[in-house]
Structures are given as C-alpha cells and as structure tokens.
Amino acid sequence: MHPLAQRILQGDLRAIARAATAVENRTAEAEQILRDLFPHTGHAAIVGITGPPGAGKSTLVDQFARQLRTARQNIGIIAVDPSSPFSGGALLGDRIRMQHHHADPGVFIRSMATRGHLGGLARGTLEMALLLDAAGRNTILVETVGVGQDEIEITRLADVTVVVLVPGMGDDVQAIKAGIMEIADVFVINKSDLPGASRLEQELKAMLSTSPGNSEREIPIVQTVAGEGKGIDAALDAIHAVHSARKRDGVQLWQARLREMIRERILDLLPFSEIEAAARAVASRQSDPYSEVAKWMQRFQRSGPLR
C-alpha cells in the first residue's frame, strides 16, 4: 500500500491534502493511492448542494457542518468553483468558512477549480470524495453552482441532492429548468424571511405535483434563513430521511464513470502521428472527419474480444 494511502486511512489531514493535490494534477501516484483506498470507501453520506449564484449555498453548507459537528461527525466539504475564466481567486464563501473552521480538524475543506479538460471537474470531485470517504469522514458536503453539465454530473455522485432556491429569483420557479427538478431530492428555500417565500413554496409544490416521474416520491421543501441558523435542523432531518429511505447502490454512477474512464484512456492507444496525418487530410479537404473516424472504429472492431 502506498504510504500516503496508509496515512489517509488513519485520517491524517496532511496526507489527505497531499493526495488531493496529486488527484488534481492527475499524477500516476494519485491512481495508485485511489486504487489502494477504494476498498475502504462507500461508507460516507455524500450530500450535494446546488443552486443559483447568490442563493446562500456556502452559508448553508457552513451551518450544516457546524450542526453535524455538534453530533461529533467528521465532515468533508468540497466546494466546486464553476471556474469561469472571468472570475479568479478562491471562493468568498470558502474563505469565510476557513475562518470558522480553521482550528477544527473535524472539518476538512477543499475547493476544486481545476478543469483541465471536459469532464475533468466531475472526475476530480468524485476522486476527492473517495479520498475523504476512505479517510473516515462521515458526511461529505459537495457544493456546486448549478451552471452547467459538469455540475449536474457532479450531483450524480451524491446520495442526496439538495437544491437551494431563494425568493424573488427572476421568474421564480419558471427559471428552473427540468434537469434540476429531476436531480432534486430536497428543496431548501433559503433567505425565507425575504418577501415571496411562501409564494415560491406554493409554486414549487404545484410544479412537483404536475411533474412526471415525481408521483412516487415525495420531495420535501424546507424553509431556512441560513445566515441566522434558522431551519438548519429541519433541513438536515429532511436530508437524513431521504438518505435512510434510499441509499444509492452506486451501480449507475459507476457505469457512467467506467465509460468515461475508458473514453479518457483510449486516446493513449492512438499513435499521435496517425491522428496528425488524418487531421491534415481533413483540414485540406482531401478527406472528411466522418470517413476518418469510421476507419478507426473498424480497426477497434477487428479486435475480437470486443464483439
């Protein structure tokens, strides 16, 4: 076993941080560590928290962490930066939390912003969750800004997904696309002391009652004022109830993840010079991309064991 993996299993915070950096940099060491740790994962409750910018997700996550700490839980927080090329630096919410939990080894916080290639953020977040899971964190809170496909992918790794809304967000519920309705296990209406909270709740209920596929499951709606610590217990109770009722077996997650990993690695098998020659033929219009790709597919298909 890799020495870092050994230390992570003992909950060593510095080892977690070092492995996290290795994971972000996609080193060969990272794979060895993850492979060693994998049999020790599958115990943590992974809670995804998503919602539009300004919904108060960071404050909510902070309050969840405090509350769970009073129950002596060890917490991991993964804050996913949407990594807009136009907004630099660490997340503000992250910095605030750092101050609160700075001296508490029971709360491990990591923000994820590396996005080396498509899907990289979802992969990195999953691997970070595996590290924290193996390190014995009881609950892992994964905070994402719901801005794109990557963030929706990330919520798939969660056992429970919480969607945070606030009163008065544009056209209210009409602004929420179908994709979000499908991933929500719990709705939190944060800043519920603002005008329009009960209207938002009514609209959500109406939408949920008419939404196809939601007839079998009851989706709880909880009002909070995270800044004042109000409604935090009720929100955690709702999350816990969903988690107890249906713990995911992970088969669906791992199907998607294995396919993604195969996709990532297959390119290492293709000789660069051949890709370049094909690209030249396409760029000069001597060939077209569809014919070139079809040739490679025929090659792969010739390898017997795949059929």
Next chain:
Amino acid sequence: MHPLAQRILQGDLRAIARAATAVENRTAEAEQILRDLFPHTGHAAIVGITGPPGAGKSTLVDQFARQLRTARQNIGIIAVDPSSPFSGGALLGDRIRMQHHHADPGVFIRSMATRGHLGGLARGTLEMALLLDAAGRNTILVETVGVGQDEIEITRLADVTVVVLVPGMGDDVQAIKAGIMEIADVFVINKSDLPGASRLEQELKAMLSTSPGNSEREIPIVQTVAGEGKGIDAALDAIHAVHSARKRDGVQLWQARLREMIRERILDLLPFSEIEAAARAVASRQSDPYSEVAKWMQRFQRSGPLR
C-alpha cells in the same frame, strides 16, 4: 448527395434550419448531410466573440452583422447559450437581433443551447459552422459567454477570437484568467464611454507586454460603444487584419476534433452488459475502477493495427 445537402449548397435558408435541427438532435441524417457538405467548407471567416456577461457582446455582434451587410456579405450568427439550468428561455440579445434582421435573409441566426453530454456544445457549434460555411455564408460570428471549458473549446474553431471587456468589471484585468489572454486575437473595450476605459486599456497593454508568448504578435485593442455604433469599423478592421495575416490551416482543430469523435464513438463498441457487470463489481467493492479499466485497455491494445 442528400437532398438537404444539395439545397444547403444553394443557400436555402429553410434547408439550413432543418439540417441545424438534425445536427442538434444528432440524427444519422445529420452525419450524412455533414459528410456531403464537408468538401464544400473552409471558405467562411469564422469570428469568435467572447467575454463576461453584460459586456454587450450581442449588441456588438449585431453591429458587426449590420456593417458587413452593407458590404453585401452573407452572415451567419451562432449564439451559444451557456445553458445554465437556472436560466431558461431564449437569449435576450438573440430576440433583439431577431427583430432587426427578421426580414433579411442575408443574416441567419441560430442559438445553440443543447448540451446533451460533455463536449456536446462544442461539437454542435462546429457542425453548425460547417453548415453555414457550406451554405456560402461569408462571415460566421460565434458568440459565447466565457463561462467554461466548452466555450473555450468553441473559440478554437474560430479563425479570429475577439474578447470583449467593459470598464469597471470587478478587479478589471486581474479578473481575466490566463486562458482568455491566450485565446484573444483582438480585444474590444466596449461601453468605452463609461469611466475607466483608458485605465482598462493601459492595464491590458501592460499585461500583454509582460505576458509570455505574446512578444511575437501584436494584439490590437479597440474601444467601442456598440449601442451607438461607435468603433465598429475600427474593430472590423482589426479583425480583418488578423484574419489576413494568419488564416488557420485547421490541422490543430481537426486533431482535437478527431480525437473527440473517436472518444465519443468508442463506447458504442463496448457491450452494455459487460460495463454493467463491471459497475456492479465496483459498486460492491469486489473490484476497483482502475483494475476494470486496465482490463479493457489491454483488450484494445491486443488489436494489432493500433500499435
């Protein structure tokens, strides 16, 4: 040749629109059409326009289109919606443009928001550009909000990439990450009647002069007030100058694109039942994902022609 491809080569707008829908839905018909059209592409100037939300990109694109129309050019506009799951509906800028150019067949506008899977937006945008190129559009303006990896991928297909900034955007130039500096061929400071425009230009110049890799090429900075039509000619001149100086041969674009296409299709070759069995073994921790993927890679590698 597919009948729609034939009509697209004649510039038929309804045929373009129908093919665009087929491309978005990834039908088999779409691939046939794109394959037929491919030899007729490579003539249009593709101009990418990116920048933070609120920089006035839509207005700028609208002004570029008007100006180019007076020179009797046929224009295509592809507006890429960042497809936040929290913001529904068509783009506002798009709607405004629709009113201006509604009766003008010389301006074809399409917004792209489908994002079925990772990288789907970049693929769809490239294929849409190929359709418009084959249909004889002289200039294709591709407007993206620079919010993620997808949007940076999209700018790679452009012959010239314009980055639009506005005075007073947060920490100004510090807010722009390195990735954007690397893709910019022309900077436009829009809304330059706002305070801080000359300070922003000075900061940009300072940053460009110290930025590694920029010593060989001069990156023009143009001030505009798109809402009043000011600076549009100067911006188009700068774009034209860059385009004349170095038309991309497309080899790099097609290398990346071919690799992506192979990645997409390789999964069709993997039997679903085997992936599912592996996912079950991983989810129950009888195996780990790294060992499972290594097995598939060995299979692929056994197929001789790949080595």
